[in-house]
Amino acid sequence: xxxxxxxxxxxxxxxxxxxxxxxxxxxxxxxxxxxxxxxxxxxxxxxxxxxxxxxxxxxxxxxxxxxxxxxxxxxxxxxxxxxxxxxxxxxxxxxxxxxxxxxxxxxxxxxxxxxxxxxxxxxxxxxxxxxxxxxxxxxxxxxxxxxxxxxxxxxxxxxxxxxxxxxxxxxxxxxxxxxxxxxxxxxxxxxxxxxxxxxxxxxxxxxxxxxxxxxxxxxxxxxxxxxxxxxxxxxxxxxxxxxxxxxxxxxxxxxxxxxxxxxxxxxxxxxxxxxxxxxxxxxxxxxxxxxxxxxxxxxxxxxxxxxxxxxxxxxxxxxxxxxxxxxxxxxxxxxxxxxxxxxxxxxxxxxxxxxxxxxxxxxxxxxxxxxxxxxxxxxxxxxxxx
Numbered sequence: 001x002x003x004x005x006x007x008x009x010x011x012x013x014x015x016x017x018x019x020x021x022x023x024x025x026x027x028x029x030x031x032x033x034x035x036x037x038x039x040x041x042x043x044x045x046x047x048x049x050x051x052x053x054x055x056x057x058x059x060x061x062x063x064x065x066x067x068x069x070x071x072x073x074x075x076x077x078x079x080x081x082x083x084x085x086x087x088x089x090x091x092x093x094x095x096x097x098x099x100x101x102x103x104x105x106x107x108x109x110x111x112x113x114x115x116x117x118x119x120x121x122x123x124x125x126x127x128x129x130x131x132x133x134x135x136x137x138x139x140x141x142x143x144x145x146x147x148x149x150x151x152x153x154x155x156x157x158x159x160x161x162x163x164x165x166x167x168x169x170x171x172x173x174x175x176x177x178x179x180x181x182x183x184x185x186x187x188x189x190x191x192x193x194x195x196x197x198x199x200x201x202x203x204x205x206x207x208x209x210x211x212x213x214x215x216x217x218x219x220x221x222x223x224x225x226x227x228x229x230x231x232x233x234x235x236x237x238x239x240x241x242x243x244x245x246x247x248x249x250x251x252x253x254x255x256x257x258x259x260x261x262x263x264x265x266x267x268x269x270x271x272x273x274x275x276x277x278x279x280x281x282x283x284x285x286x287x288x289x290x291x292x293x294x295x296x297x298x299x300x301x302x303x304x305x306x307x308x309x310x311x312x313x314x315x316x317x318x319x320x321x322x323x324x325x326x327x328x329x330x331x332x333x334x335x336x337x338x339x340x341x342x343x344x345x346x347x348x349x350x351x352x353x354x355x356x357x358x359x360x361x362x363x364x365x366x367x368x369x370x371x372x373x374x375x376x377x378x379x380x381x382x383x384x385x386x
Contacts, residue, residue: 005249007103009096009379010261011043012351014195014243014344016202017335020119023200024240029058029340030069032199032242033116037074039197040112044246045256048075052108054082055099056244057091057115059340060122070116070242086340088144089307090269090369091115092243093343093377097267099247100377109252114244114348115341121240144371145274152275154370155235158308159224161278165314168227172234172309173216176333179306180211183330195352205335207237234309239336243344245351254384260355262379265362266291270374278311280374281366282318288364288376297321298362299378301353303346305367306331315366328353343367343375354381 013036018024024032033056041047054076056067061084068082087094092115099113126136145151152160162172183205196203211233219233253261268291270284281304289296296319304326306312312333316326329349332342346365354363359381366376 005103005106005251007100007247007264008250008253008261008382009245009264009351010248010253010258011040012245012348013039013043013197014348015199015241016196016205017239017241017338017345018202018206019336020238020240022206023202024118025120027118027200027240028121029061029066029116029118029242030073032118032240033066033070033244034073035199036197036242036244037070037076037112040244040246044258046110046246048077048080050110051076051080051112053102053111054080055095055111055113056084057086057095057340057344058084058117059086059088059091060117060119062123062125066116087373088369088371089305089339090343090367090373090375091340092345093347093365093367093375094269096245096247096344096347097269097375097377100264100267103247103249109249111247112244113247114242114344116242117338117340118240119238119338150275153223154277155223155230157276158278158310159228159230161276161314162224162228162230162310165310166228167310167313169229169231170217172313173213173231175309175313176234177211177213177216179327179331179333180208182328183208183334184210186329195348207239207336208330208334230308230310234333236307236332236337239338241338241341241345243341243348245344245347258384260381260383262351262354263382265378265380267377268375272372272374274372277368277370277372278308278314280372281368281376282315284374284376285319285364285366288378292378295320299364300325300357300361301328301350301363302326303350303363303365304331305342305346306333307337307368309333311368347377350379354379357381359383
C-alpha cells in the first residue's frame, strides 16, 4: 500500500430512510450500519480481512465511536480500526471523501465509509453546571458559530434565503411535490432495487407519499412569513438511516474483479458564511467544477441535498443545473434527513443511478451543513471487466 492511487467505489448500500420514532426507533446508529457493512462486503466480493479502515459520519451522538461499534457488530476483525467524524450534515459525504484521500495517498487499499444516524436514539444533551448547587441545562444543539448573531436556527436561515430570493411558499411546495412524485416513480419501478438492505423488514423509504400542491400548501409555516415561509412540507423530516460504500484503490478493485463501479474524479470540502449555510455547497461545486475544467451543469446526474426546498431550488438556479438531472429519483424532501447519514445516502443513490446507465456518465453529490460548511464529490462510471 505505497504510492498514489486512484480511488474507486465498487459497492454502495443503505437502509431505508425512516422518520424519527418509526420502524427504526429501537435501533442505534451502529445497529443500522452493521447490516449495511455486511451487504457492501458481500456485493464487492470482499472479506473482513480485506478492510483497512472504517470511517463513518455521525452528528447526534455527542461522543463515543459508533463506527467502531458498527464494525465489530458487522463481524469485521478486531484489528480493523474505525473512526467516527462529525461535520454535521456533511459528515457522511465527508467520511467518504476522507476514505478517498486515504486510498489516493496509498495508505490503504480498502476503506468502508459512509454515515449512520438515529434521531430516535440520539442522546439527550445537557450543559454541566458551573456551580454545584445549579442544575444541568438541556440543549437541542451545540453552537455552530462563536458569534450568536451569526449562528441562526437552520429553518430561520432558510426562511431568510426564501425571503431574499422572493421564493413563494407555492414555489417551494411545488418543489416538494415533485420530489415525492419522482420518489414514488422510482419506488414503483425498482422497489428499492439493490440499493436498500432490508432492516426491520423495510425495503422502501417510509416517508415517501402521494403529495399534491393543495395539501402541501396547507402545511404549517415553521419559519418566516405567510408569503415565503418554510413549512413542514418544504423541510426534510428528522429521520434514521445508514449508508456505506466500499472505497478501493483501482489496483485492488481490478484484483477482486467487480463488473463496474465509479471512479472518484474530485472532491471538495468548502466553508463560507455561517449565517447562510444553505449557499455554501455552491462554493464547493464551483471549486470542484473548476478543478475538472467543466461547468457545474455538465454532470449527467446530480444528487443534491434537499434539507429545504428553497436551498435546493436556489442552488439549481444559481449554478445552472438541469432540473431533470437533479435528484432524478426524488430527494430528501420525500425521504427524510438522517443528518450524519444524509451525505452518504446521496453517494449511494448516485452509485446505483450511474452504474445502471452508459459507462462514462458523470455524477455529482453535494450537501450543506450548519456552521457554513459544504461538500461536493464528483464521480464517473467505469467498467472493470467485460
